[in-house]
Amino acid sequence: GAVVSQHPSWVICKSGTSVKIECRSLDFQATTMFWYRQFPKQSLMLMATSNEGSKATYEQGVEKDKFLINHASLTLSTLTVTSAHPEDSSFYICSAFLAGGILETQYFGPGTRLLVL
Amino acid sequence: RKEVEQDPGPFNVPEGATVAFNCTYSNSASQSFFWYRQDCRKEPKLLMSVYSSGNEDGRFTAQLNRASQYISLLIRDSKLSDSATYLCVVLFNDYKLSFGAGTTVTVRA
Numbered sequence: 001g002a003v004v005s006q007h008p009s010w011v012i013c014k015s016g017t018s019v020k021i022e023c024r025s026l027d028f029q030a031t032t033m034f035w036y037r038q039f040p041k042q043s044l045m046l047m048a049t050s051n052e053g054s055k056a057t058y059e060q061g062v063e064k065d066k067f068l069i070n071h072a073s074l075t076l077s078t079l080t081v082t083s084a085h086p087e088d089s090s091f092y093i094c095s096a097f098l099a100g101g102i103l104e105t106q107y108f109g110p111g112t113r114l115l116v117l
Numbered sequence: 118r119k120e121v122e123q124d125p126g127p128f129n130v131p132e133g134a135t136v137a138f139n140c141t142y143s144n145s146a147s148q149s150f151f152w153y154r155q156d157c158r159k160e161p162k163l164l165m166s167v168y169s170s171g172n173e174d175g176r177f178t179a180q181l182n183r184a185s186q187y188i189s190l191l192i193r194d195s196k197l198s199d200s201a202t203y204l205c206v207v208l209f210n211d212y213k214l215s216f217g218a219g220t221t222v223t224v225r226a
Contacts, residue, residue: 032212043204043218044161049211093160097212105151105206106214108160 002098003027006109014117019081021112023094029074030096034106035067038091050077084116120144123205123217130195131225137191138220140205147215149208150181152190154201155219161204164190195224 003026011019023033031052036044048069049057056069068080077096081088091113095106123140130136142150150167165172167179167188178191188205205217 034213043216046213049213091158095214099212105149105163105166105208106212107163111160113158 002096002107004094004096004107004109006094006112008112009110010113010115012115012117013084015085016083017116019084019114021079021081021092021094021114023077023079023096023109025075025096025107028096028098030077030098031074032097033071033077034095034097035069035077035079036093036095038093038111044093047079081114084114086116089114089116120215121205121207121217123220125218125220127221127223129223129225132195132197134195134224135191135193136195136222137189138203138222139187139189140217140220141185141187142205142207142215143186144207144209144215145183145186147207147209150188151206151208151214152177152179152188153204153206153216155204156201161206161216164203192222195222197224197226200224 005024007022033050035047038044047062050069050071052071058064071077093111094109097106121142128136152164153161154164155161165174167181169181171180176193180189200223202219202221204219207215
């Protein structure tokens, strides 16, 4: 199946720090990537859609100035949590959309656990 | 109303048992349907797509009923390794996925 990587897998930082998370599609090109957040015992919540070469589309209630998304190439999208606070502590997961064929769906990275102290 | 609703379970079954559960979706324009599996503290992984004619993948059988807008998953001959949360997922035209909250299955020895 399609492989998506995320880096880093764990981040522990002080309040006020900005944290950058990378999402890469390793064996396919993805014009569209997605960023999700998952709190304990809850389902994934879509934060934004990342489009290569254009601005990201944010879901309602997600602050675009706080969660900066850059999709500079067909294999890389980055999410920067600016001035992180304890309430931003969560499991952040990216996915890349693999278009075409019977396996057309999203494939997920392994996630990044963020703990803001 | 949530776009995708699932019975959260948990379903606690012995090894070798059959377990089945459903999910319902509200948007009749939904494009494609999937079951994903999520293990504790891990990312979701695609288990199988769901087709209108019904499809099997080993011990797993998925069914889609577009008229009633529900999707089902059946696991035969349950293994301990089947213990996980199963996510019902719907894909829309804009490539976005809508997730159910997940059904927890625990297979005991």
